Amino acid sequence: MIAFFIKRLAQAVLVMFVISLISFSIQDNLGDPLQEMVGQSVSEAERQALRDELGLNDPFLVQYGRFVKNALQGDLGTSYFFKEPALEVILNKLPATLELVFGASLIIIGLSVPLGVYSAINPHSWFSKVVMGISIVGISVPVFLTAIGLIYFFSIEMGLMPSYGRGDTVEVLGLETSLLTADGWSHLVLPAVSLASIMLPLFIRLIRAEMMEVLQSEYVKFAWAKGLMTRRIYFLHALKNTMLPVITVGGVQIGTMVAYTILTETVFQWPGMGFLFLEAVNRVDTPLIVAYLIVVGAIFVITNTIVDLIYGLVNPTVKLAGKK
Amino acid sequence: MKKNVSLLASAVISLGLVASANAATLKMAYDADPVSLDPHEQLSGGTLQLSHMTFDPLVRWDKKLGFEPRLAEKWERVDPLTMRFHLRKGVKFHSGNDFTAKDVVFTFDRLRNSPDFKGIFAPFSELKVVDDYTIDLKTEKPFPLVLNNVTYLFPMDSKFYSGNDANGEPKDKLVKHGNSFASRQLSGTGPFTVSYREQGVRVEFSRYGNYWDEKSPGNVDKIVLTPIKEAPTRVAALLAGDVDFIAPVPPTDHKRIAQKDGIDLITMGGTRIITFQMNQERVEAFKDARVRQAIAYAINQQGIVKKIMKGFATPAAQMSPWGYLGHNEALKPRYDLKKAKQLMKEAGYENGFSITMMAPNNRYVNDEKIAQAVASMLAKIGIKVDLKTLPKAQYWGEFDARAADMMMIGWHADTEDSNNFFEFLTACPDTETGLGQYNSGNYCNPEADKLMHQANSETSPKKRAAMMQQIETMLYNDAAFIPLHWQNLAWAAKSNVKAEPVLNVMDFPYLGDLVVED
Numbered sequence: 093m094i095a096f097f098i099k100r101l102a103q104a105v106l107v108m109f110v111i112s113l114i115s116f117s118i119q120d121n122l123g124d125p126l127q128e129m130v131g132q133s134v135s136e137a138e139r140q141a142l143r144d145e146l147g148l149n150d151p152f153l154v155q156y157g158r159f160v161k162n163a164l165q166g167d168l169g170t171s172y173f174f175k176e177p178a179l180e181v182i183l184n185k186l187p188a189t190l191e192l193v194f195g196a197s198l199i200i201i202g203l204s205v206p207l208g209v210y211s212a213i214n215p216h217s218w219f220s221k222v223v224m225g226i227s228i229v230g231i232s233v234p235v236f237l238t239a240i241g242l243i244y245f246f247s248i249e250m251g252l253m254p255s256y257g258r259g260d261t262v263e264v265l266g267l268e269t270s271l272l273t274a275d276g277w278s279h280l281v282l283p284a285v286s287l288a289s290i291m292l293p294l295f296i297r298l299i300r301a302e303m304m305e306v307l308q309s310e311y312v313k314f315a316w317a318k319g320l321m322t323r324r325i326y327f328l329h330a331l332k333n334t335m336l337p338v339i340t341v342g343g344v345q346i347g348t349m350v351a352y353t354i355l356t357e358t359v360f361q362w363p364g365m366g367f368l369f370l371e372a373v374n375r376v377d378t379p380l381i382v383a384y385l386i387v388v389g390a391i392f393v394i395t396n397t398i399v400d401l402i403y404g405l406v407n408p409t410v411k412l413a414g415k416k
Numbered sequence: 417m418k419k420n421v422s423l424l425a426s427a428v429i430s431l432g433l434v435a436s437a438n439a440a441t442l443k444m445a446y447d448a449d450p451v452s453l454d455p456h457e458q459l460s461g462g463t464l465q466l467s468h469m470t471f472d473p474l475v476r477w478d479k480k481l482g483f484e485p486r487l488a489e490k491w492e493r494v495d496p497l498t499m500r501f502h503l504r505k506g507v508k509f510h511s512g513n514d515f516t517a518k519d520v521v522f523t524f525d526r527l528r529n530s531p532d533f534k535g536i537f538a539p540f541s542e543l544k545v546v547d548d549y550t551i552d553l554k555t556e557k558p559f560p561l562v563l564n565n566v567t568y569l570f571p572m573d574s575k576f577y578s579g580n581d582a583n584g585e586p587k588d589k590l591v592k593h594g595n596s597f598a599s600r601q602l603s604g605t606g607p608f609t610v611s612y613r614e615q616g617v618r619v620e621f622s623r624y625g626n627y628w629d630e631k632s633p634g635n636v637d638k639i640v641l642t643p644i645k646e647a648p649t650r651v652a653a654l655l656a657g658d659v660d661f662i663a664p665v666p667p668t669d670h671k672r673i674a675q676k677d678g679i680d681l682i683t684m685g686g687t688r689i690i691t692f693q694m695n696q697e698r699v700e701a702f703k704d705a706r707v708r709q710a711i712a713y714a715i716n717q718q719g720i721v722k723k724i725m726k727g728f729a730t731p732a733a734q735m736s737p738w739g740y741l742g743h744n745e746a747l748k749p750r751y752d753l754k755k756a757k758q759l760m761k762e763a764g765y766e767n768g769f770s771i772t773m774m775a776p777n778n779r780y781v782n783d784e785k786i787a788q789a790v791a792s793m794l795a796k797i798g799i800k801v802d803l804k805t806l807p808k809a810q811y812w813g814e815f816d817a818r819a820a821d822m823m824m825i826g827w828h829a830d831t832e833d834s835n836n837f838f839e840f841l842t843a844c845p846d847t848e849t850g851l852g853q854y855n856s857g858n859y860c861n862p863e864a865d866k867l868m869h870q871a872n873s874e875t876s877p878k879k880r881a882a883m884m885q886q887i888e889t890m891l892y893n894d895a896a897f898i899p900l901h902w903q904n905l906a907w908a909a910k911s912n913v914k915a916e917p918v919l920n921v922m923d924f925p926y927l928g929d930l931v932v933e934d
Contacts, residue, residue: 123809
């Protein structure tokens with residue numbers, strides 16, 4: 093177990109090193125940070141002086157060396173726009189993004205399992221056909237459009253939900269969360285639904301397909317022959333084996349979901365780190381861009397590690413490296 | 417003593433009146449929030465909007481581009497090189513300090529060290545204190561734009577910004593990137609103080625109880641400013657009733673908002689000109705005035721405004737918008753395809769030629785579509801265009817490198833004066849003086865430059881107007897660049913928010929004077 097974690101940690105460090113190198117080398121193509129910092133009429137000489145001050149005129153290796161040296165001490169640079177350490181800025185926005193991902197995950201888990209199982213068991217019922225039809229639509233409509241549609245219908249026409257932003261927050265253990273206020277939940281519903289809309293159809297279809305396959309397998313047929321209770325066959329024997337691939341895909345998709353928060357958060361003006369990233373790109377806030385990519389890299393590594401651990405629990409035949 | 421008591425009583429009564437004048441909260445959404453609380457860190461629309469809320473300038477623009485006294489009660493020209501300002505008495509900063517000439521000097525010196533603002537204050541040689549409430553602003557040569565430029569002088573609280581902060585740095589230090597005292601705290605004389613700020617998420621303003629301007633009709637005692645970057649979301653927030661006031665409003669939503677009951681759309685002709693420049697150093701043909709004229713004749717400004725801007729712009733044939741001294745009524749857009757083809761023939765380019773073009777795709781309203789339209793209009797006179805559009809973050813680097821034969825640029829004159837256009841966009845490029853810094857066409861007309869310099873030291877508005885209008889005519893005849901249109905401005909508000917009186921073409925709403933009805 094310890095060996096597994098050490099190996100993972102080494103992988104994580106390597107991944108982040110590669111990310112930092114890549115993001116650092118593309119930053120010249122992102123544009124000139126000075127453009128966003130000074131007014132249009134500022135002279136070229138003034139601009140050069142500022143570039144020198146920021147160290148932007150140094151050769152690539154000098155800049156990267158400086159970055160790595162600071163990064164090893166936990167300093168990923170200072171955001172040009174927020175004027176605060178980039179890592180701090182991102183971690184301050186992380187709770188909002190996690191809330192959104194949490195809300196979307198609740199919807200996905202709460203709906204995909206029953207719907208997927210139902211349509212696997214009753215593939216010919218009209219309800220299954222409707223679910224499959226809607227999921228096709230859901231998978232093909234871009235998040236952006238879903239979000240605008242939801243705002244238009246529920247906020248403007250019906251006036252039921254707030255149209256943008258995060259609701260009231262309360263502080264719990266030093267973290268600001270909106271999950272404990274009614275206002276917070278009402279603000280969360282639409283963004284969570286639009287974020288879920290892209291993943292939900294995928295999971296319904298995945299669970300359905302896996303479940304149908306499992307239901308054809310020998311041991312399920314044997315269970316029927318043995319005369320086990322229907323519920324026991326479906327939900328204990330069949331579903332448990334269905335979940336293995338679902339967990340694998342789910343682990344990977346959590347990372348993808350973090351990526352999709354960029355779109356959802358932008359449309360809903362949700363003050364999370366996805367929105368922050370898009371803004372940083374527009375403002376050419378390079379330290380923030382690099383820090384964001386590294387943090388997201390870390391999230392990927394962490395979720396995959398957790399998935400591997402869960403995998404071991406669900407399927408005893410899976411052995412983690414180093415686990416004797 | 418009795419007098420004091422009655423003063424106190426009247427103060428109490430007036431306080432009561434203020435409270436009963438249905439103090440209102442305004443929730444507004446802009447596309448961005450202020451970068452910093454330091455009014456000298458960046459010369460941008462956002463900074464100036466903040467300055468007008470939390471500070472007061474010596475004088476400010478009124479709706480007709482005239483001047484309105486603020487912290488300067490009156491002013492007079494003492495001699496051709498000196499303008500005397502009489503400052504308002506009894507004005508208090510948010511910190512409680514008294515406003516005096518010392519604060520003006522402090523601010524003036526700080527502005528002269530700000531990379532962004534020093535250009536505006538460069539013509540001034542000295543600010544002399546006559547007494548606590550009188551100052552003399554001196555220039556080295558007669559300067560016509562003294563008042564224009566002091567609209568940028570928002571006195572800061574010199575006592576508040578003196579000394580060192582917790583990190584041992586001077587409180588008045590101007591830092592462009594990074595933390596500083598002045599970027600987080602402010603003390604001005606303005607109608608509002610900043611009561612809460614989470615950058616990029618929300619800024620809250622509270623009305624300053626001791627605001628000097630008691631005649632102001634404004635009754636907003638709290639403002640919540642939320643930046644909403646996405647235009648559809650911003651519009652939706654207004655339509656859903658979550659906010660009271662939004663800007664800017666995208667042209668595509670104007671109809672919808674105008675038709676909606678209880679919501680008003682307010683539009684105004686703007687002052688930002690959108691142009692294309694033709695690089696004479698890269699393309700030999702552009703040196704020929706006939707070719708440039710042919711292009712000018714081939715572009716249908718009205719068509720672009722109607723089809724692409726949905727009528728939300730004013731077709732232009734010059735840079736100076738209406739209201740500027742240099743605006744020349746006689747210059748009209750000259751779309752005439754036949755004439756354009758004939759000029760190409762005369763210049764020996766009957767079969768046309770190929771050029772490259774670059775434009776930003778997220779800087780100006782519909783910039784990418786406009787560039788595409790111009791490219792297809794040029795195709796009609798045989799000029800094949802290879803168009804590339806880029807996000808603004810990358811575009812300006814390319815612009816500085818003069819990377820294409822035709823490049824788009826929009827400009828707003830910081831001084832609200834025509835000469836500012838000439839200095840940056842059409843003057844002969846000179847790296848020494850910084851003139852023509854954004855003249856990617858390398859157009860150079862010494863005669864026009866000479867007039868421009870003369871206009872800079874001519875203090876009679878009438879004579880200046882004649883000079884600058886003449887420059888516009890010269891540039892028009894020469895087809896020095898291709899003017900397209902002035903972008904209009906649009907705001908939208910709930911009908912009980914009486915926004916129209918406080919809005920202006922500079923897009924600095926004077927929110928201190930805003931009235932919100934029940």
